[in-house]
Amino acid sequence: xxxxxxxxEAAALDAADxxxxxxxxxxxxDAVYLDGNSLGxxxxxxxxxxxxxxxxxxxxxxxxxxxxxxxWTAPERVGDRIGRLxxxxxxxxxxxxxxxxxxxxxxxxxxxxxxxxxxxRDEVLVDAATFPTDGYIxxxxxRMTGCRIRAxxxxxxxxxxxxxxxxxxxxxxxxxxxxxxxLPGTTAAVRAAGARVVWxxxxxxxxxxxxxxxxxxxxxxxxxxxxxxxxxxxxxFLYVRRDLQPRFDSPLPGWNSHADxxxxxxxxxxxDGAVRGRVGTPEILSLLALDAALxxxxxxxxxxxxxxxxxxxxxxxxxxxxxxxxxVTPVTPAAHGERGSQVSLRTASGDGRETVAELVRRGVVGxxxxxxxxRFGFAPLYVGFADTERAARLLAEAVGx
Amino acid sequence: xxxxxxxxEAAALDAADxxxxxxxxxxxxDAVYLDGNSLGxxxxxxxxxxxxxxxxxxxxxxxxxxxxxxxWTAPERVGDRIGRLxxxxxxxxxxxxxxxxxxxxxxxxxxxxxxxxxxxRDEVLVDAATFPTDGYIxxxxxRMTGCRIRAxxxxxxxxxxxxxxxxxxxxxxxxxxxxxxxLPGTTAAVRAAGARVVWxxxxxxxxxxxxxxxxxxxxxxxxxxxxxxxxxxxxxFLYVRRDLQPRFDSPLPGWNSHADxxxxxxxxxxxDGAVRGRVGTPEILSLLALDAALxxxxxxxxxxxxxxxxxxxxxxxxxxxxxxxxxVTPVTPAAHGERGSQVSLRTASGDGRETVAELVRRGVVGxxxxxxxxRFGFAPLYVGFADTERAARLLAEAVGx
Numbered sequence: 119x120x121x122x123x124x125x126x127e128a129a130a131l132d133a134a135d136x137x138x139x140x141x142x143x144x145x146x147x148d149a150v151y152l153d154g155n156s157l158g159x160x161x162x163x164x165x166x167x168x169x170x171x172x173x174x175x176x177x178x179x180x181x182x183x184x185x186x187x188x189x190w191t192a193p194e195r196v197g198d199r200i201g202r203l204x205x206x207x208x209x210x211x212x213x214x215x216x217x218x219x220x221x222x223x224x225x226x227x228x229x230x231x232x233x234x235x236x237x238x239r240d241e242v243l244v245d246a247a248t249f250p251t252d253g254y255i256x257x258x259x260x261r262m263t264g265c266r267i268r269a270x271x272x273x274x275x276x277x278x279x280x281x282x283x284x285x286x287x288x289x290x291x292x293x294x295x296x297x298x299x300x301l302p303g304t305t306a307a308v309r310a311a312g313a314r315v316v317w318x319x320x321x322x323x324x325x326x327x328x329x330x331x332x333x334x335x336x337x338x339x340x341x342x343x344x345x346x347x348x349x350x351x352x353x354x355f356l357y358v359r360r361d362l363q364p365r366f367d368s369p370l371p372g373w374n375s376h377a378d379x380x381x382x383x384x385x386x387x388x389x390d391g392a393v394r395g396r397v398g399t400p401e402i403l404s405l406l407a408l409d410a411a412l413x414x415x416x417x418x419x420x421x422x423x424x425x426x427x428x429x430x431x432x433x434x435x436x437x438x439x440x441x442x443x444x445x446v447t448p449v450t451p452a453a454h455g456e457r458g459s460q461v462s463l464r465t466a467s468g469d470g471r472e473t474v475a476e477l478v479r480r481g482v483v484g485x486x487x488x489x490x491x492x493r494f495g496f497a498p499l500y501v502g503f504a505d506t507e508r509a510a511r512l513l514a515e516a517v518g519x
Numbered sequence: 520x521x522x523x524x525x526x527x528e529a530a531a532l533d534a535a536d537x538x539x540x541x542x543x544x545x546x547x548x549d550a551v552y553l554d555g556n557s558l559g560x561x562x563x564x565x566x567x568x569x570x571x572x573x574x575x576x577x578x579x580x581x582x583x584x585x586x587x588x589x590x591w592t593a594p595e596r597v598g599d600r601i602g603r604l605x606x607x608x609x610x611x612x613x614x615x616x617x618x619x620x621x622x623x624x625x626x627x628x629x630x631x632x633x634x635x636x637x638x639x640r641d642e643v644l645v646d647a648a649t650f651p652t653d654g655y656i657x658x659x660x661x662r663m664t665g666c667r668i669r670a671x672x673x674x675x676x677x678x679x680x681x682x683x684x685x686x687x688x689x690x691x692x693x694x695x696x697x698x699x700x701x702l703p704g705t706t707a708a709v710r711a712a713g714a715r716v717v718w719x720x721x722x723x724x725x726x727x728x729x730x731x732x733x734x735x736x737x738x739x740x741x742x743x744x745x746x747x748x749x750x751x752x753x754x755x756f757l758y759v760r761r762d763l764q765p766r767f768d769s770p771l772p773g774w775n776s777h778a779d780x781x782x783x784x785x786x787x788x789x790x791d792g793a794v795r796g797r798v799g800t801p802e803i804l805s806l807l808a809l810d811a812a813l814x815x816x817x818x819x820x821x822x823x824x825x826x827x828x829x830x831x832x833x834x835x836x837x838x839x840x841x842x843x844x845x846x847v848t849p850v851t852p853a854a855h856g857e858r859g860s861q862v863s864l865r866t867a868s869g870d871g872r873e874t875v876a877e878l879v880r881r882g883v884v885g886x887x888x889x890x891x892x893x894r895f896g897f898a899p900l901y902v903g904f905a906d907t908e909r910a911a912r913l914l915a916e917a918v919g920x
Contacts, residue, residue, distance in 0.1 A: 145574075145579070157581055159581065160577050160578035164573060168573055172561065172565060172569060172808070173546075176558075176751055180560065180884070181554045181557050181884065181886070184558075216616070216802075218771065218799030219771060219773070246785075249774075250787075254774065254777070255771065257772075258771065269785070341800070349804055369663060370619065372619030372652045372655065372656060373619065373650075373651050373652035373655065374652075376651070376655070382889055383651060384651060384670070386651075386654075399617055399752040401617075401754060402805070403750055403805045404803070488781070488783055
């Protein structure tokens, strides 16, 4: 198919895109930004809201804002907003700390919540291709709960969980390849083996429907600065299924998780509910920037996001095949059921890092992950089909196809 | 002494105050704000700097800012700025996470760093009057390292540390009473017993000279939203003395503490230096608001801050004694060497919570800590002597003296 035919198709797809009005809610420029799987673009509502938080809530109300501006309850309130996007009914998600810290809470609490955890059940299964921090933190959690780590490919975790497994920690979408793992099947198998499962949703929250409650997930964590556009280092979230909350025995029982935090009692008594996942004082400026950023999701149907995401990545793969035949090899699965919202390509020759740098110079922002992957993330709220065609065209130029 | 005499003395003290120009660097109003020991006032430089971070660094540069705007190295860079204020040479302080999370890192790493920690040395001493979160977290750290907790009054910790002590966790200033504990003496005694000491500087950083290096402190943590004015929930800091850094074995070995974080290796290899105390991606908006807030400290001598702090609290105690004789009892020590930068008063009768609310209505912001304490924090960079005299006068009215 020719460039003009694909460009024409892109225009038609953009015209028919039911999410296209969302694009105006973001600050964008002439570049094609395909790195929203690393840092989401800035929603236009954020600067004014954050200025108000700084100048009025902090600057004028000061300490009164903990109550009057509802700072104190923001972790649960923002958690519930994220809950809607990941299929969690209210009261099960709390926002705060980094993904790494939340992985620690979830894995330790998972081991402690399972009968025999750390004794008969002393195995922590981790996705062998995990984003590194999950593996490092799981290792620490295992060391501190009398467990040992076993790394297993995500697709084999369902079969690997057995009578000695305490918990399995899995990435919903592989950060390198963009492969979407089987959350319903793996969850069911791990639970059937008597173990707990912790899902890392960093690359799926805001990119596709997750449905934690529907699939009986035990625990989940995720970041909010990728497809949720919460800003650099925006606080992560922790999901604890409602019926596990009374058994959630946090390794980080900070005062914000106390049943009566301002009672200042020397004895720890955990709060009920998702609040039990809190630790110390939340970083309010980052948290409320995220709160403002989540406004872009009002009224958005995740099914429409998923449909557009798949259409975008399908179209990108077609354009790449047409413009740069043989120059790059898709690593992301072709099957829709196995694909997240990114496309990873391996270059047939040359230095991938340099290709990404050249693409940035030409106006397409993707990124590079060692040893040889070019990653392109497609955030359906602000990436369009013309962007996608252009990115493929410039990629072909950059690799000399 | 009469009201007019004290008011006249206040005017003279303000006129002679070498820090008085600093006040203009903060957003203040007609109220007397004596709650800077809970949430510091807003430095005027913050809003414009944070707008630039949001609109240009995030909004326009996006992912490039991790490098081009030096986001990646901000935890160490801001850490060094705080280091100057707590007597730590560069390379020993890192900013990120909450105080609670940093207490966990420090106590666990302290136990692991001491020979026999968790075995022969299985005792974690905690300040019996500690801010609650330190005690809760120390309990968790003890549980996870094979130790047990023993609560001892801070003044007795030096004598309590013995051959079974792994670590002592102490608050530099008691959050209730404002009592300043003996950092040099306690540190020397705990170290002489072969144990480690972790100081919580929440109520001393930015309030008085701390001198961690000079006194051979092992570890320290602290928040940045009180006297350092970093904003609501601003990230906390962790100090690890340089010679202990190679033995700093973090319970939260997130990818940001890896020697080669973008190598994405499945094997954890800790970075050298203070970076080893990092965990996950830092909450950049909160962190860079803190960075901007620290500009008010440029050129400020901590000795001058301390001198003014003591003059303010001395003057407040005199005014209170003159205006409300017998109505309130100071709980904060009279001796300068035992006083932080706050004054806590116990009311002879009535409900302290209601007294604080009435004072707020009259234009003096302090706070209440159960069971019966009125707390007034004196931030020397923006509280003056006329404020102090007025606060005492309105307090006398509020308690009906």
